Amino acid sequence: MIRFEEVWKALEGRPVLAGLSFEVGEGETFVIMGPSGTGKSVTLKHIVGVHRPDRGTVTVDGVDVGGADREGLRKIRRRIGYLFQEGALINWLTVLENVALPLRELTDLPPDEIRRRALEKLALVHMEEARDRMPQVLSGGMRKRVSLARSLVMEPRIMLYDEPNAGLDPGTATEINRLILATRDRLGVTSVVVTHRLACAFTVGDRIALLEGGKIVALGAPPEFRGSTDPRVQRFLGTGQD
Amino acid sequence: MNTTESSIRFFERRGQGLREFAEATGYALSLLLGGLARLGQAKRRAASVIEQMANGSVRVLHVVLLVGCFSGMILSLQTGLELARWSQQDLIGTIVSLAMVREMGPFITATILAATTGSALAAELATMSVSEELLALEVLSIDTTAFLVMPRVLALAIIAPLLTIFVDAIGIAGGSLVARFQLDVSFANFYDRAIESLKETAVHLPVPKDLYVGLFKAVIFGLTIAAIACAAGMRARGGAKGVGDATRRSVRNSVILIIVFNYYITSLFYR
Numbered sequence: 055m056i057r058f059e060e061v062w063k064a065l066e067g068r069p070v071l072a073g074l075s076f077e078v079g080e081g082e083t084f085v086i087m088g089p090s091g092t093g094k095s096v097t098l099k100h101i102v103g104v105h106r107p108d109r110g111t112v113t114v115d116g117v118d119v120g121g122a123d124r125e126g127l128r129k130i131r132r133r134i135g136y137l138f139q140e141g142a143l144i145n146w147l148t149v150l151e152n153v154a155l156p157l158r159e160l161t162d163l164p165p166d167e168i169r170r171r172a173l174e175k176l177a178l179v180h181m182e183e184a185r186d187r188m189p190q191v192l193s194g195g196m197r198k199r200v201s202l203a204r205s206l207v208m209e210p211r212i213m214l215y216d217e218p219n220a221g222l223d224p225g226t227a228t229e230i231n232r233l234i235l236a237t238r239d240r241l242g243v244t245s246v247v248v249t250h251r252l253a254c255a256f257t258v259g260d261r262i263a264l265l266e267g268g269k270i271v272a273l274g275a276p277p278e279f280r281g282s283t284d285p286r287v288q289r290f291l292g293t294g295q296d
Numbered sequence: 297m298n299t300t301e302s303s304i305r306f307f308e309r310r311g312q313g314l315r316e317f318a319e320a321t322g323y324a325l326s327l328l329l330g331g332l333a334r335l336g337q338a339k340r341r342a343a344s345v346i347e348q349m350a351n352g353s354v355r356v357l358h359v360v361l362l363v364g365c366f367s368g369m370i371l372s373l374q375t376g377l378e379l380a381r382w383s384q385q386d387l388i389g390t391i392v393s394l395a396m397v398r399e400m401g402p403f404i405t406a407t408i409l410a411a412t413t414g415s416a417l418a419a420e421l422a423t424m425s426v427s428e429e430l431l432a433l434e435v436l437s438i439d440t441t442a443f444l445v446m447p448r449v450l451a452l453a454i455i456a457p458l459l460t461i462f463v464d465a466i467g468i469a470g471g472s473l474v475a476r477f478q479l480d481v482s483f484a485n486f487y488d489r490a491i492e493s494l495k496e497t498a499v500h501l502p503v504p505k506d507l508y509v510g511l512f513k514a515v516i517f518g519l520t521i522a523a524i525a526c527a528a529g530m531r532a533r534g535g536a537k538g539v540g541d542a543t544r545r546s547v548r549n550s551v552i553l554i555i556v557f558n559y560y561i562t563s564l565f566y567r
Contacts, residue, residue, distance in 0.1 A: 145429075
């Protein structure tokens, strides 16, 4: 479904990805871990075509993202939901307007149907009570839940999560992890999760990859990954946040 | 560091500044054309356009009126004192009205709009840029030019001439007060001269040329301020400092272009 083949990328002259290769299957939750600055978020941005590889290919459902034109990219993006680190909600729109925004901008649905669908997604993340509130009065966890609802409103087949637990207390982080699992189970989406939180990775991941020096240095199912004797994995597990 | 090296670095810095200005202006032009190409969506986005118009006019109305009034008063006093030396103070009405309508009204309004509405607009979009809101819109396949740029461009193109009319009127009124109470020119004399001199330019159209050229300038300045502010905001990177830089760039580039365009429009219509 998502395939990276020998992807190289440099940003402002600094190499970020150096021959990155991996594949994510349909319905799988693939977790990318690694220290800060190793290119985790850059990897996600390649999947939606915000970054294009200097070398190598990124394909989504067999379509080359790097070579896609504007229309091709639009089609790929319509299949993908993206949860940003800080939520990235539009601060002059209410919670409900934020969630309804993609439907309002990209479809010809009548207003009642847009409202119904937006409320349905807000209920999925337990935020329907906050529908008339503004994003700036919400806590970090609430903003992420609203952002998740907005990502899901177009019913994507792929969900990308960029540090879904960053800046959250352990209780809220656990709740977000539960939502990631619930989203996968109810909607059957394929997910790529970028995180440096071990609890998140081991809770939601079907497979976990360790990114270091711009490429994957270890990959496996959670028990396999935890039991790895690779010193880089052991070092990361020793310093990673729970 | 020897003199040659410091000279090279001096020119490098100037060159970098010029390149940055050219890039920002090119991007602003592409946003402006994109915004104008999407004017067909104005009806659908009427609420957003009206909100931008209210933000850009109501909040700065008192400032433009105050500055406009005092500008007219200064103009009247400065020219009046000189004219009085030659007993020609009756011409104050002509000079104040023509100067306000042709040049000072549009220019004062545009400068204030660049410093207030334009900078606020740049800061708002820059904050969206550094907090990944623009990226989120892009990933959602939402057309940011239609959603963000078009309503702002249209709103400023409408409010700039409207505010200019207010500034023209209050500037002339301020000038008439100074003429009456400090230079002993009657209101009747001042306004007769003002109206007469404006009427003289209504040759090709029923509207005085000085007025429609001034308002045309205001529309161009409004479009310029909106496009430059959107471009500065949407190109912002790097947290709070990026927001500050975008705001500063927006005001600086707008004021430079307003002056340059002012010259060329004047040259186009009056040479």
